[in-house]
Amino acid sequence: MANLSIPLSFLFICVLFLGKGVLELEASHHIFERYQTSPKFLHKSLVNQAYRTGYHFQPPKHWINGISGRISMSFWSYFSYPNGSATILPGGKPVILYTGIDPQERQVQNLAMPKNLSDPYLTEWIKYPKNPVMAPTPMNKINASSFRDPTTAWLGPDKMWRVLIGSRVNKLGLAVLYKSKDFKHWILAKKPLHSAEGTGMWECPDFFPVKTNGYEGLDTSAEGKKMKYVLKNSLDETKHDYYTIGTYDAVKDKYFPDKGMIEGDSGLRYDYGKFYASKTFFDSEKHRRILWGWANESSSVKDDVQKGWAGVQAIPRKVWLDKYGKQLLQWPIKEIEKLCGNQVKWPSKILEGGSKLEVTSVTAGQADIEVEFEVSHELKKVEVLKKKQYNPQFLCSKKSASVRGGLGPFGFLTFASNTLSEYTAVFFRIYKHNNKHKVLMCSDQSRSSLNKHNDNTTYGAFVDVDPAREPLSLKSLIDRSIVESFGGGGKAVITARVYPTQAIDNQIKLFVFNNGTSSVKITFLNSWSMNKAHIS
Ligand SMILES: *[C@@H]1O[C@H](CO)[C@@H](O)[C@H](O)[C@H]1NC(C)=O
Ligand SMILES: *[C@@H]1O[C@H](CO)[C@@H](O)[C@H](O)[C@H]1NC(C)=O
Ligand SMILES: *[C@@H]1O[C@H](CO)[C@@H](O)[C@H](O)[C@H]1NC(C)=O
Ligand SMILES: *[C@@H]1O[C@H](CO)[C@@H](O)[C@H](O)[C@H]1NC(C)=O
Ligand SMILES: *[C@@H]1O[C@H](CO)[C@@H](O)[C@H](O)[C@H]1NC(C)=O
Ligand SMILES: *[C@@H]1O[C@H](CO)[C@@H](O)[C@H](O)[C@H]1NC(C)=O
Numbered sequence: 001m002a003n004l005s006i007p008l009s010f011l012f013i014c015v016l017f018l019g020k021g022v023l024e025l026e027a028s029h030h031i032f033e034r035y036q037t038s039p040k041f042l043h044k045s046l047v048n049q050a051y052r053t054g055y056h057f058q059p060p061k062h063w064i065n066g067i068s069g070r071i072s073m074s075f076w077s078y079f080s081y082p083n084g085s086a087t088i089l090p091g092g093k094p095v096i097l098y099t100g101i102d103p104q105e106r107q108v109q110n111l112a113m114p115k116n117l118s119d120p121y122l123t124e125w126i127k128y129p130k131n132p133v134m135a136p137t138p139m140n141k142i143n144a145s146s147f148r149d150p151t152t153a154w155l156g157p158d159k160m161w162r163v164l165i166g167s168r169v170n171k172l173g174l175a176v177l178y179k180s181k182d183f184k185h186w187i188l189a190k191k192p193l194h195s196a197e198g199t200g201m202w203e204c205p206d207f208f209p210v211k212t213n214g215y216e217g218l219d220t221s222a223e224g225k226k227m228k229y230v231l232k233n234s235l236d237e238t239k240h241d242y243y244t245i246g247t248y249d250a251v252k253d254k255y256f257p258d259k260g261m262i263e264g265d266s267g268l269r270y271d272y273g274k275f276y277a278s279k280t281f282f283d284s285e286k287h288r289r290i291l292w293g294w295a296n297e298s299s300s301v302k303d304d305v306q307k308g309w310a311g312v313q314a315i316p317r318k319v320w321l322d323k324y325g326k327q328l329l330q331w332p333i334k335e336i337e338k339l340c341g342n343q344v345k346w347p348s349k350i351l352e353g354g355s356k357l358e359v360t361s362v363t364a365g366q367a368d369i370e371v372e373f374e375v376s377h378e379l380k381k382v383e384v385l386k387k388k389q390y391n392p393q394f395l396c397s398k399k400s401a402s403v404r405g406g407l408g409p410f411g412f413l414t415f416a417s418n419t420l421s422e423y424t425a426v427f428f429r430i431y432k433h434n435n436k437h438k439v440l441m442c443s444d445q446s447r448s449s450l451n452k453h454n455d456n457t458t459y460g461a462f463v464d465v466d467p468a469r470e471p472l473s474l475k476s477l478i479d480r481s482i483v484e485s486f487g488g489g490g491k492a493v494i495t496a497r498v499y500p501t502q503a504i505d506n507q508i509k510l511f512v513f514n515n516g517t518s519s520v521k522i523t524f525l526n527s528w529s530m531n532k533a534h535i536s
Helices: 005-009 017-027 029-035 044-050 069-080 301-307 334-339 376-381 392-398
Strands: 084-089 093-101 107-114 125-127 161-169 172-180 194-196 202-211 227-235 240-249 254-257 276-283 288-295 317-321 328-332 340-346 349-351 355-358 366-374 410-416 424-433 436-444 458-463 472-479 482-487 492-497 509-514 520-530
Touching: 172 202, 172 227, 194 254, 202 240, 202 276, 202 317, 227 254, 227 276, 240 276, 328 482, 334 340, 349 355, 349 509, 366 410, 366 509, 392 436, 392 458, 410 472, 410 482, 424 472, 424 482, 424 492, 436 482, 436 492, 458 492, 509 520
Parallel strands: none
Antiparallel strands: 084 093, 093 107, 107 125, 161 172, 161 202, 172 194, 202 227, 227 240, 240 254, 276 288, 288 317, 317 328, 340 520, 349 520, 355 509, 366 472, 366 520, 410 424, 410 509, 424 436, 436 458, 472 482, 482 492
16 A cells, blocks of 8 residues: 655656556545644645645546547556656557666666557556566676666667666766667667766656657657757756757767757756656657656645645646757647636736736636736836846745836736735746846745745746747646746746645635836736546
8 A cells, every 4th residue: 555655755756656656645545544633724624625636637547538549558558667668669569668676676677568459558567577678787887776767768770779777876967778679688888878977866867859840749769850859867866857959879879968058957947846757758649749747745744644645747748849949848738728618818908017917707726827928118127137146046036026126027926815915926027138138937936825834945947038029928727736837938837836725715816917117018818717637
């Protein structure tokens, strides 16, 4: 039976493991009952109901209806082996490489095959009798305690399969490379595909091609011109997923990040909030690459035990390369539109400095909201950003929604209580730096709850949009204890986890606000109540 310490501390968590943990936790909820005291801010009904997400999945069953066959297959195979990755072999036969622990307590890589290929969901898998297929030895000098999380494999021009395993040597993060002809016998390559000093252990590496033009995804084994590669690693030390964009030399088996790419924590991130151990896969039915990620709790372990569950899956996101090739863009997959209920639409309007407008007629605690701001007429009012303030998260933590600026803060107040004793602000501020405009996006957990036992980090990121030339969009997916926010059409994404005590159920309000001194123009606003995802 599962216990809460598994999802919170277990090592091999690439993506869906935690979802599985949640499922088991829900089933065994009664084991926590005896720990339930009555802390000041949390009564039982609130704990049990208020924060449980409506359309983000916790247990796997939530989503199985709305998604295509291929996705649900990948989904179930990941659920069976959440510590591994599936690869579809020629002929359509899937296999999974996953991390195991051998009798000598070494981390090793194993192979599993579906038991019954006619079962559309591939619910049962058998382990290959000759496991492990990759193991640390004194010869290969791999650290037996730091060798895990195989990627989806890809086929090179020499018709050999390749797979990466996360590892490290002291502070040097490594993507160890293995090659195989038959998927059963694997040979360690002389050099890792890539490594970066100072980054520590690389968990859940992910390596995939992206097109240099357009939204379409590519198969992991795709070859050709007009493509770039993405290498993502989950940093064990900081719990951040960062990525670089670069080129891959399939003959030398080396990955080269493009000039200017930053390795490690201050590099590009899928999400500048709570998002870890993510993984992508190619959906060949809809020709797109989909990103799965996991958002853990911001509440105390004690409160998690009371809730009886921990961790939610972020809404799956489509990912593709920005037209300038400098970063990825992300957007919630189309399937979530099926959950959209009542819609509210606003025409263009001016939002004066120091004002806010309530978005009524949507269920504010379970909603999708998007807005586009036009600020080009007010750009003379922006403040200058000094070099020492150049860390976005630091800047956001110093300048909350209540600190009025020249242009900004403007954005949403989500999970707002009647008296604004609680709110989670998601907003922009515009600055000038070296004669260029710099757009800061913040997502502030620090005023979200009167319960002070929660993580109160204010997350921040710069959004690569020039507000003189283009409007600035913001979309948030709000769901009971999660706010996933997409700035600049998916150029910067920030996920927050929040636990209001007053802004709960029908007491939750949603506003668009502008606390700057200049006005901003809302060119449009659309918002939907989101239905609960169906349980099959
Ligand atoms: C990975 O998952 C498989 C299947 O659930 C399991 O047999 C194996 O022990 C897991 N590995 C680790 C290291 O927990
Ligand atoms: C395999 O799955 C198919 C489809 O679900 C089922 O009809 C068949 O009985 C299964 N075969 C075995 C040996 O379980
Ligand atoms: C091997 O991995 C373990 C566990 O992460 C770590 O404590 C140790 O420092 C690693 N050794 C080297 C040489 O990296
Ligand atoms: C989970 O959340 C806590 C508190 O917000 C954070 O310190 C921790 O690093 C997170 N863990 C992961 C794996 O993201
Ligand atoms: C807007 O700024 C004023 C003045 O600083 C402050 O009192 C108010 O709380 C701010 N509004 C929000 C939503 O932070
Ligand atoms: C955030 O949490 C820290 C540590 O618990 C605390 O010192 C700080 O005062 C909190 N900040 C706010 C704005 O609540």
